[in-house]
Amino acid sequence: MKIKIIKNIFAMFLGMFLLSNSIVLAKELKVVASIKPIHSLVSRVMGDTGTPELLMKGGVTPHIFRMKPSDFRKVANADVLFYISPKFETFLRSVSESDNPTLNAIAFAEQDGIKLYPYRTSKIWFSEGEDEEHMQSDMDLHIWLDPSNTRRIVTIIEETLSKLDPENSITYVKNSKQLIKELYAQEELIRELLRPLRDSAMIVYHDAFQYYEKAYSLSSVGAIQLKSDETPSIKHLAALKKLAEEKNVTCVLAIPGTHPRIAMAVMGETKAGYGVVDHLGQYLEPGPNSYFQLMFEITQSILDCQAKDEAAMFGAN
Numbered sequence: 352m353k354i355k356i357i358k359n360i361f362a363m364f365l366g367m368f369l370l371s372n373s374i375v376l377a378k379e380l381k382v383v384a385s386i387k388p389i390h391s392l393v394s395r396v397m398g399d400t401g402t403p404e405l406l407m408k409g410g411v412t413p414h415i416f417r418m419k420p421s422d423f424r425k426v427a428n429a430d431v432l433f434y435i436s437p438k439f440e441t442f443l444r445s446v447s448e449s450d451n452p453t454l455n456a457i458a459f460a461e462q463d464g465i466k467l468y469p470y471r472t473s474k475i476w477f478s479e480g481e482d483e484e485h486m487q488s489d490m491d492l493h494i495w496l497d498p499s500n501t502r503r504i505v506t507i508i509e510e511t512l513s514k515l516d517p518e519n520s521i522t523y524v525k526n527s528k529q530l531i532k533e534l535y536a537q538e539e540l541i542r543e544l545l546r547p548l549r550d551s552a553m554i555v556y557h558d559a560f561q562y563y564e565k566a567y568s569l570s571s572v573g574a575i576q577l578k579s580d581e582t583p584s585i586k587h588l589a590a591l592k593k594l595a596e597e598k599n600v601t602c603v604l605a606i607p608g609t610h611p612r613i614a615m616a617v618m619g620e621t622k623a624g625y626g627v628v629d630h631l632g633q634y635l636e637p638g639p640n641s642y643f644q645l646m647f648e649i650t651q652s653i654l655d656c657q658a659k660d661e662a663a664m665f666g667a668n
Contacts, residue, residue: 471561
């Protein structure tokens with residue numbers, strides 16, 4: 352009897368030892384995300400299982416970002432890399448094409464179920480020439496601004512993590528389902544907030560909002576900047592000014608770093624407002640809630656833009 356009890360106790364402690372060691376030895380996934388909107392979604396799906404690394408920090412865009420040696424090490428040591436496309440994050444092209452058998456590079460724009468729109472290429476949207484952004488891809492890759500794409504991205508994140516880390520698959524599934532539920536709720540709220548603006552026309556500084564516009568039934572009629580990092584011509588600004596008057600444009604949306612005086616040249620005598628929209632969330636604190644904050648801030652900027660006047664634009668009292 353004593354021997355049996357001792358064996359049972361030994362077996363119990365052996366089991367506890369093996370369990371504790373399996374917990375200690377269980378490998379935490381090393382996950383890297385390229386931009387803040389994607390990093391936020393990955394953070395939500397991972398939850399308490401780990402913290403993903405963010406590559407693109409600070410107020411830079413993917414078109415000018417350059418990886419440091421520490422960034423290359425992050426990617427080289429990662430189990431999975433989540434990003435939009437090597438045609439969007441061009442700094443990742445060499446990484447995605449490299450022969451790294453341990454890295455699972457997930458380019459969302461190349462996955463099934465992702466809605467893609469071609470760039471708007473009429474002369475009021477784009478000028479032919481050596482423009483790197485448009486040369487890289489005929490498709491507009493700002494896919495995270497469409498809520499249906501975002502939900503699909505969340506599912507791809509969950510499926511990828513569950514495959515690589517089956518021990519935590521229940522957590523990933525639970526977190527992704529809750530996240531998708533919240534994304535649906537946010538979409539409906541934004542739709543109601545923007546419903547009064549469906550008959551309003553906008554002009555954007557940079558053609559980055561097509562997915563958002565289509566998702567929420569908004570309309571823009573042209574872009575100020577036709578080529579990356581190029582000052583718009585007087586001829587183009589004059590054409591936009593005429594269009595703003597003809598279409599009764601109510602809002603000119605800029606991006607961080609642009610000057611309102613260029614927008615004023617387009618607005619002319621119209622009563623259009625002026626707003627700044629950070630479509631990449633460049634100045635948001637990275638983390639699990641930044642995607643929701645990004646979408647609400649875009650929405651709030653558009654709503655505020657409708658009521659702004661020249662004095663508000665320049666901060667006059």
